Amino acid sequence: MKSSRFYLVFSAVGLLPISLSYGVDPNRVLPKIMQIQPLEGDLIHVFRAIMGLYLALIVLWLLGAIRGGPLMRTALISEIAFMSGLAAGRLLDLLLDGWPSPMLTAYAVAELVLAAWGVICLKTLARQAEATETSATSRPG
Numbered sequence: 177m178k179s180s181r182f183y184l185v186f187s188a189v190g191l192l193p194i195s196l197s198y199g200v201d202p203n204r205v206l207p208k209i210m211q212i213q214p215l216e217g218d219l220i221h222v223f224r225a226i227m228g229l230y231l232a233l234i235v236l237w238l239l240g241a242i243r244g245g246p247l248m249r250t251a252l253i254s255e256i257a258f259m260s261g262l263a264a265g266r267l268l269d270l271l272l273d274g275w276p277s278p279m280l281t282a283y284a285v286a287e288l289v290l291a292a293w294g295v296i297c298l299k300t301l302a303r304q305a306e307a308t309e310t311s312a313t314s315r316p317g
Contacts, residue, residue, distance in 0.1 A: 180297040184241035184251055187259075187290055188234045195234065199227025211277060233258055252298045259291035 240251020266284040
């Protein structure tokens with residue numbers, strides 16, 4: 177349980193600056209860290225929507241870490257799906273367009289590692305729940 181909490185908080189804290197870089201002031205931040213030209217109009221809107229999606233997931237992950245129980249399982253599944261989806265998109269991009277910048281390559285590696293870590297946390301949580309359920313049903317009543 178503690179490792180799952182740590183995983184969710186670790187990921188939420190790590191994703192927060194990335195999400196804010198997409199939406200708070202993308203024209204100032206993104207050209208400095210990526211090969212992105214100044215944005216305007218609908219493209220800024222898209223980046224701010226991405227920021228909103230990331231922030232919503234961060235809230236879910238933190239709630240799962242704090243409250244535990246079924247919400248933790250939901251948070252873990254959502255994070256596994258999120259990280260796996262990002263990594264799959266980056267791998268598709270690698271196949272179609274070649275290697276991205278070193279920073280985005282590092283993001284892909286981190287997403288794969290975080291997805292795998294999430295699967296481990298989810299399996300551990302399931303084993304703990306099963307053990308708790310088994311011990312509760314085997315007690316004389």
